[in-house]
Amino acid sequence: xxxxxxxxxxxxxxxxxxxVGYLPAGFPTKxxxxxxxxxxxxxxxxxxxxxxxxxxPLMDGPTIQDAVxxxxxxxxxxxxxxxTVEGVAATGAATLVMTYxxxxxxxxxxxxxxxxxxxxxxxxITPDLTPEEAGPxxxxxxxxxxxxxxxxxxxxxxxxxxxxxxxxTGFVYAASLMGVTGARExxxxxxxxxxxxxxxxTTLPVCVGLGVGTGAQAAEVAAYADGVIVGxxxxxxxxxxxxxxxxxxxxxxxxxxxxxxxxx
Amino acid sequence: xxxxxxxxxxxxTGIGAHDTAERGKFGxxxxxxxxxxxxxxxxxxxxxxxxxxxxxxxxxxxDHLLRTxxxxxxxxxxxxxxxxxxxxxxxxxxxxxxxxxxxHKINNVLGQALLTKRLGxxxxxxxxxxxxxxxxxxxxxxxxxxxxxxxxxxVDCERQALNVARMKLLGATVVPVTNGxxxxxxxxxxxxxxxxxxxxSTHYLFGTVAGPYPFPGIVRxxxxxxxxxxxxxxLELTGRLPDAVCAAVGGGSNAIGIxxxxxxxxxxxxxxxxxxxxxxxxxxxxxxxxAGSIGVLHGSRTYVLQDEEGQTIESHSISAGxxxxxxxxxxxxxxxxxxxxxxxxxxxxxxxxxxxxARTEGIIPxxxxxxxxxxxxxxxxxxxxxxxxxxxxxGRGDKDMGTAMKYFNL
Numbered sequence: 001x002x003x004x005x006x007x008x009x010x011x012x013x014x015x016x017x018x019x020v021g022y023l024p025a026g027f028p029t030k031x032x033x034x035x036x037x038x039x040x041x042x043x044x045x046x047x048x049x050x051x052x053x054x055x056x057p058l059m060d061g062p063t064i065q066d067a068v069x070x071x072x073x074x075x076x077x078x079x080x081x082x083x084t085v086e087g088v089a090a091t092g093a094a095t096l097v098m099t100y101x102x103x104x105x106x107x108x109x110x111x112x113x114x115x116x117x118x119x120x121x122x123x124x125i126t127p128d129l130t131p132e133e134a135g136p137x138x139x140x141x142x143x144x145x146x147x148x149x150x151x152x153x154x155x156x157x158x159x160x161x162x163x164x165x166x167x168x169t170g171f172v173y174a175a176s177l178m179g180v181t182g183a184r185e186x187x188x189x190x191x192x193x194x195x196x197x198x199x200x201x202t203t204l205p206v207c208v209g210l211g212v213g214t215g216a217q218a219a220e221v222a223a224y225a226d227g228v229i230v231g232x233x234x235x236x237x238x239x240x241x242x243x244x245x246x247x248x249x250x251x252x253x254x255x256x257x258x259x260x261x262x263x264x
Numbered sequence: 265x266x267x268x269x270x271x272x273x274x275x276x277t278g279i280g281a282h283d284t285a286e287r288g289k290f291g292x293x294x295x296x297x298x299x300x301x302x303x304x305x306x307x308x309x310x311x312x313x314x315x316x317x318x319x320x321x322x323x324x325x326x327d328h329l330l331r332t333x334x335x336x337x338x339x340x341x342x343x344x345x346x347x348x349x350x351x352x353x354x355x356x357x358x359x360x361x362x363x364x365x366x367x368h369k370i371n372n373v374l375g376q377a378l379l380t381k382r383l384g385x386x387x388x389x390x391x392x393x394x395x396x397x398x399x400x401x402x403x404x405x406x407x408x409x410x411x412x413x414x415x416x417x418x419v420d421c422e423r424q425a426l427n428v429a430r431m432k433l434l435g436a437t438v439v440p441v442t443n444g445x446x447x448x449x450x451x452x453x454x455x456x457x458x459x460x461x462x463x464x465s466t467h468y469l470f471g472t473v474a475g476p477y478p479f480p481g482i483v484r485x486x487x488x489x490x491x492x493x494x495x496x497x498x499l500e501l502t503g504r505l506p507d508a509v510c511a512a513v514g515g516g517s518n519a520i521g522i523x524x525x526x527x528x529x530x531x532x533x534x535x536x537x538x539x540x541x542x543x544x545x546x547x548x549x550x551x552x553x554x555a556g557s558i559g560v561l562h563g564s565r566t567y568v569l570q571d572e573e574g575q576t577i578e579s580h581s582i583s584a585g586x587x588x589x590x591x592x593x594x595x596x597x598x599x600x601x602x603x604x605x606x607x608x609x610x611x612x613x614x615x616x617x618x619x620x621x622a623r624t625e626g627i628i629p630x631x632x633x634x635x636x637x638x639x640x641x642x643x644x645x646x647x648x649x650x651x652x653x654x655x656x657x658x659g660r661g662d663k664d665m666g667t668a669m670k671y672f673n674l
Contacts, residue, residue, distance in 0.1 A: 054575065055576040056449065056576050057453070059299045069443070069444075101560050102297075102559050102561065103573055103575070105559060106557075107573060130296050130297065130298065130303065132296065133297060151299065152300060153301030155301050155302075155303075155304045155463065156301075160300070178460060178461060178463060179457075
């Protein structure tokens with residue numbers, strides 16, 4: 001199992017940013033998700049976030065909504081998410097779960113933390129769990145040896161960035177723009193400033209996500225951030241592919257392009 | 265305040281000690297479960313509201329709109345012919361159906377539209393189920409010159425086509441939401457997505473006492489006038505407090521609005537009626553408090569219709585305004601503390617009460633409100649003839665004529 005700390009140490013020693021890829025479990029199929037994530041790792045993703053599909057993904061744009069909806073129609077359950085994590089972690093990539101809070105809350109925080117650690121997961125990203133509500137989750141994560149990643153946004157005040165960063169282990173997730181997930185023409189102009197502001201509060205790595213989808217954008221972000229997070233662009237490749245083989249080829253190609261970007 | 269006002273400063277500050285100190289916590293319920301990007305906007309709304317609710321100029325302005333635009337105070341109407349079917353109990357209706365736009369939603373909307381101006385924002389967005397909150401929001405936006413976008417589930421757009429037309433006529437853009445169950449919960453998801461993208465210019469004019477802090481408290485305070493008036497009026501009418509207060513509960517704003525003024529009156533029983541749809545056993549219902557479990561939905565910890573892995577279960581009700589798998593956190597708290605009790609009313613029971621009120625009293629109620637009427641019929645038979653039951657007639661039924669025509673083969 002590779003820890004997040006090890007990933008960022010290695011990237012730093014190679015004088016580059018880390019590449020983080022996102023895919024929801026159960027998409028395009030339960031096995032297909034492991035295959036796609038493995039292809040992303042083989043082509044240069046250092047970290048994989050496995051999304052836990054949720055019925056009400058209120059910070060996701062149309063692409064991830066579509067994938068998550070298909071995954072739920074495929075009957076994806078938390079056991080499948082954990083199996084996906086196990087499969088992806090076996091590739092050697094640091095593997096996180098990204099999830100809205102209610103599924104963990106309902107499953108039982110302690111039970112979920114133990115199950116995720118047992119599956120080889122290294123932590124979680126919880127986009128709607130605010131620091132005020134995160135106390136119990138941080139505690140059980142610490143006990144299970146899991147990192148807890150939370151988000152800061154361009155709208156965050158200095159005080160708020162401090163509070164969020166304090167709750168993070170592994171890295172801090174900086175949302176590049178105000179909006180939902182999804183590839184954009186340009187990475188938000190607020191991203192660089194946000195990374196700089198976040199660094200004033202923490203020595204943890206700061207990764208940038210939302211709206212990054214090309215090698216050029218990855219290179220641009222890698223110039224100031226410790227990691228580049230890409231989700232919707234991978235999903236788009238899978239959605240647009242005529243069959244599974246073509247989908248795998250397309251995500252491998254994109255991962256390679258992004259991996260070259262973070263090394264520029 | 266001057267003679268003839270409906271609102272006194274205390275009406276916006278008479279808040280239970282259980283919420284503000286803990287940032288919107290009602291016991292274990294409430295709180296904020298939202299993307300961090302929205303926290304500054306929620307903080308700003310909370311701060312501006314905290315200032316406004318004790319600001320005499322704000323209270324005067326709100327009071328003026330309630331009186332001269334919304335048509336407050338609304339009257340009480342005693343309904344003896346309807347009451348005959350309720351075991352002879354004395355049934356008294358609080359006539360929110362007589363407000364401008366035809367439902368209690370206007371109270372909250374006018375208050376929040378004033379807040380929007382204080383926030384310096386020029387655009388409002390809102391979710392709507394039955395369309396009443398959408399119409400009210402479009403109305404206030406027209407009145408105050410705000411840009412207005414309404415998110416409405418595509419299924420609801422069809423059920424409530426008349427209200428879609430009203431919103432458009434009022435100058436609002438109506439966006440049909442085609443993902444998920446295409447009803448209120450998905451409209452809320454979509455409104456949140458808009459808000460996080462356009463938060464600099466936009467206020468999310470939340471329509472019910474659910475959602476993240478500070479919405480449950482703000483919407484409650486602006487709806488609170490219903491109970492404040494009704495309590496005073498029923499004392500004048502009957503010389504004493506009612507034995508029970510009945511209201512329909514979807515998200516729960518009309519119910520909180522009438523319950524809140526009676527919270528300290530321990531002898532007044534508070535009854536909320538949820539949509540039982542086709543019946544609990546069919547799984548097609550919106551019985552969030554009566555059959556749901558504790559979880560997080562739309563930014564708040566509350567009762568939720570969900571499966572064992574936390575996926576939201578789609579609700580069902582003949583009434584679009586009650587078709588919601590969540591509920592305001594203060595209701596969750598009132599339920600668990602035992603102060604209020606919640607029951608289910610099926611589609612059929614609600615439609616029976618709908619037609620009964622029309623035929624016995626010449627009042628066509630909203631199907632939402634008909635759930636409270638059906639509850640009062642049952643409660644009256646249980647409590648007997650020497651009791652008084654106050655029912656919040658939260659809206660009128662004009663918008664429901666399409667549903668009624670189909671249901672009754674009119």
